[in-house]
Amino acid sequence: MSLYQEILASKKSGEKKFVVLIDPDKLRLGKLDNVLQLAKEAHVDYFFIGGSLIVNDMLDMVLESIKKNTNIPTILFPGNSVQLSYKADALLFLSLISGRNAELLIGKHVITAPYLKMSPLEIISTGYMLIDGGVPTTVTYMSNTMPIPSSKDDIAMSTGMAGELLGLKMLYMDAGSGAKNPIPTSMIDAVSSATDIPLIVGGGIRTPEKAEENARAGADVIVVGDAIEKDPQLIMEMSAAIHSVKVNA
Numbered sequence: 416m417s418l419y420q421e422i423l424a425s426k427k428s429g430e431k432k433f434v435v436l437i438d439p440d441k442l443r444l445g446k447l448d449n450v451l452q453l454a455k456e457a458h459v460d461y462f463f464i465g466g467s468l469i470v471n472d473m474l475d476m477v478l479e480s481i482k483k484n485t486n487i488p489t490i491l492f493p494g495n496s497v498q499l500s501y502k503a504d505a506l507l508f509l510s511l512i513s514g515r516n517a518e519l520l521i522g523k524h525v526i527t528a529p530y531l532k533m534s535p536l537e538i539i540s541t542g543y544m545l546i547d548g549g550v551p552t553t554v555t556y557m558s559n560t561m562p563i564p565s566s567k568d569d570i571a572m573s574t575g576m577a578g579e580l581l582g583l584k585m586l587y588m589d590a591g592s593g594a595k596n597p598i599p600t601s602m603i604d605a606v607s608s609a610t611d612i613p614l615i616v617g618g619g620i621r622t623p624e625k626a627e628e629n630a631r632a633g634a635d636v637i638v639v640g641d642a643i644e645k646d647p648q649l650i651m652e653m654s655a656a657i658h659s660v661k662v663n664a
């Protein structure tokens with residue numbers, strides 16, 4: 416079964432997936448071993464590997480280490496089009512649908528498509544929606560786009576619907592790594608009620624309570640990076656909180 420089919424099946428049954436985001440540049444390798452051990456024990460569903468500025472040597476090294484130590488699938492969450500490695504299992508093919516930067520909506524995709532077609536990676540097209548998290552984040556700066564204001568549920572909802580109608584397979588609402596304010600639950604609820612494709616939510620989630628609240632509001636996949644880099648032990652509680660949720664789909 417492909418990873419996408421697995422995510423769809425879990426959405427259908429009302430179960431939630433927990434993703435740990437690893438930014439190879441931020442995580443010291445010593446800490447990585449600890450994170451991998453905890454992730455195995457806590458039954459983390461996937462790793463997202465990405466960051467806005469990572470260099471490929473580190474990317475390959477981190478992917479090799481994950482493969483060697485765990486069975487947890489790895490999904491590339493590329494900050495730019497050179498962050499490619501065949502050592503991962505899948506890649507989120509992101510189109511920044513909250514922005515109006517043509518390069519990030521389609522331009523870079525045209526350049527990378529021939530490589531991706533040939534690659535062994537599972538390619539999952541994903542509508543990427545940046546939501547204002549209270550501070551300017553690396554992604555808003557690097558992408559040269561404005562995030563959706565966090566009070567505008569209707570804009571987020573319409574953007575998500577447009578992504579689904581365009582045929583994207585998943586939506587990813589992101590307040591950006593280290594966001595001050597995570598995405599409001601009312602917005603998660605609005606987008607998930609208006610669309611049928613899996614909804615990924617991340618950015619600024621620091622507590623198991625918040626992670627669980629997001630899952631109950633309609634997020635199918637919860638991504639946590641920054642808080643775990645600071646305190647890897649959080650993996651256990653986060654995982655238990657997210658996996659405790661089962662909604663009637």
Ligand code: 1GP
Nearest residue numbers: 592593617618619640641
């Ligand atoms: C960022 O959604 C991810 O792209 C995770 O955010 O690092 O704040 O958990 P954090």
